[in-house]
Amino acid sequence: MSAAPLTIGEASRRTGVSAKMIRWYEATGLLPPATRSEAGYRHYGEADLHTLRFIRRARDLGFSVGAIADLLALWRDRARPSAGVKAIAQDQIADLRRRIAEMEGMARTLEHLAEACCGDERPECPILDDLAAADHGPTRRRAIRPLPRRGR
Template sequence: MSAETVTIGEAARRSGVSAKMIRWYEETGLLPPALRSDSGYRHYSEADLHTLRFVRRARDLGFSVEAIAELLALWHDRARPSASVKAIAQDQVADLRRRIAELEGMARTLERLAEACCGDSRPDCPILDDLAAGDAAPPPRRRRRPGLPGR
């Protein structure tokens, strides 16, 4: 092998992508198959490392494997229209905003459930009741029973 290539361990260290993920990216086609030494060890070029860093950054931004494949194809195509890249990025922003809204909704529901739970020695628990019911409806407000200490 050439001195210009590195083993998978070194590629992982330099790119910030685990060896397991590097092998998976090869299997999925995001990364071309590695050169192999006579003994079968994978070796990666500087261009492969650059691609791995690209993929890692795209994954850090939440892009799907399919979107990353599209972005890689556009990245390699010097005649690409930037409008195509922008459209993929805007789709990702919309997906992230949708996921953020879902997470905020989950947090609000859990806050309401936690507020409705007495958190005392009694077994009544609206959190468990809601989980057991399996619906996404907000829990009803629990009323204090006369004669019992406040919750």
């Protein structure tokens, strides 16, 4: 005996995926189109909830929609070799490490800019000067000189 179909609101509550995202996952093909009631309301079953939880967990781990589609296809293929799954996970690890390194670089730059700013009543600010500089690029480095401090 199968459970009664669930509305999108109930599916959202049970999976932690917003109704808006459920509709989007359907539109992108990550989630199969929901069955509809005579009035046109979406109805979801246990298999849909399981898929939504899978998608939510994959999103929590930072996988892209494309990678999630690949993972879902592998998950549904019971005869799959696990090597494909591992390769996708390893690609995600490399991407996360690259993004972490970029964020650490941003934090170092902001720390340096904050240290160079006096944070007083004067309008001069190395932080704003740096943000306004037109020659920023991914490899551009610029020396940031602290402003002289007024007598304290």
